[in-house]
Amino acid sequence: MPEIIVSDQRIQADEDKPIIEILRKQGIEVPAMCYHPALSPAGECKLCAVEVVYPEKPAQVKLSCVIKPAEGMEIQTDNQRVQRARTTAFRNLAKFAPESGVIRRLAEKHGIDIGPPPDECIRCRLCIRACKELVGANALKIEKRNGIRYVAPRPGNRCIGCGTCASICPTGAIRQEDQNGLRIISIRDEIIGQNPLLQCENCGRYFATPKFLSRIEERTEDHPHVKEHHRYCPTCAKLLSDRIKSASRMKKI
Numbered sequence: 074m075p076e077i078i079v080s081d082q083r084i085q086a087d088e089d090k091p092i093i094e095i096l097r098k099q100g101i102e103v104p105a106m107c108y109h110p111a112l113s114p115a116g117e118c119k120l121c122a123v124e125v126v127y128p129e130k131p132a133q134v135k136l137s138c139v140i141k142p143a144e145g146m147e148i149q150t151d152n153q154r155v156q157r158a159r160t161t162a163f164r165n166l167a168k169f170a171p172e173s174g175v176i177r178r179l180a181e182k183h184g185i186d187i188g189p190p191p192d193e194c195i196r197c198r199l200c201i202r203a204c205k206e207l208v209g210a211n212a213l214k215i216e217k218r219n220g221i222r223y224v225a226p227r228p229g230n231r232c233i234g235c236g237t238c239a240s241i242c243p244t245g246a247i248r249q250e251d252q253n254g255l256r257i258i259s260i261r262d263e264i265i266g267q268n269p270l271l272q273c274e275n276c277g278r279y280f281a282t283p284k285f286l287s288r289i290e291e292r293t294e295d296h297p298h299v300k301e302h303h304r305y306c307p308t309c310a311k312l313l314s315d316r317i318k319s320a321s322r323m324k325k326i
């Protein structure tokens with residue numbers, strides 16, 4: 074039986090077994106998705122990478138499902154090179170099966186970040202343009218993470234909670250949730266903005282955020298009659314303005 078060194082420990086290894094089996098027998102967890110002990114190894118998923126040093130040779134990263142023990146061989150299962158190789162392997166698998174929770178959980182278990190989960194965003198940038206050009210908040214941007222472009226909030230809590238991005242998004246990737254007097258705008262599991270909601274002065278319903286109403290006030294400076302209703306929800310504002318209109322009509326009669 075050849076003697077090999079695994080993470081600085083000397084062990085006698087069965088020469089017929091692949092290294093992955095020997096490591097697992099030692100209680101070392103090695104990720105793998107294409108390996109099965111009853112089948113010949115394929116080396117497809119590449120998750121089981123380890124660093125191997127053969128006597129008098131430089132270190133190499135190899136797939137532990139494919140290699141067998143050799144006298145004096147040294148194996149490292151968790152150094153920087155191994156993590157880099159596994160990260161690449163996990164990310165490649167995630168490209169084939171982006172929705173797979175199994176890949177994500179396994180990567181997490183081995184301390185590997187494969188980037189944020191997939192979203193429903195088609196990168197049309199409607200939300201970014203609306204937020205900048207219509208709302209003037211400029212709260213969103215495209216950000217590259219691990220080589221993939223994502224819609225993400227700009228730093229500085231710029232979101233005013235108007236909800237324009239959520240209503241303009243053609244795929245529903247951006248969500249608006251109003252709960253317990255708070256409006257949360259989010260994409261994936263990331264919060265874009267979190268703003269308190271004001272209650273309508275007439276019916277008490279939560280309807281808009283103070284930042285959004287201030288923005289409306291700024292923009293309606295030349296129309297003071299519009300400002301009269303700015304603490305009313307749209308339904309009450311309409312109701313009250315209809316009443317005012319009919320009252321003034323009555324006066325004329």
Ligand code: SF4
Nearest residue numbers: 204232233235236238
């Ligand atoms: S809810 Fe926030 S991010 Fe969306 S358009 Fe309004 S200000 Fe911009």
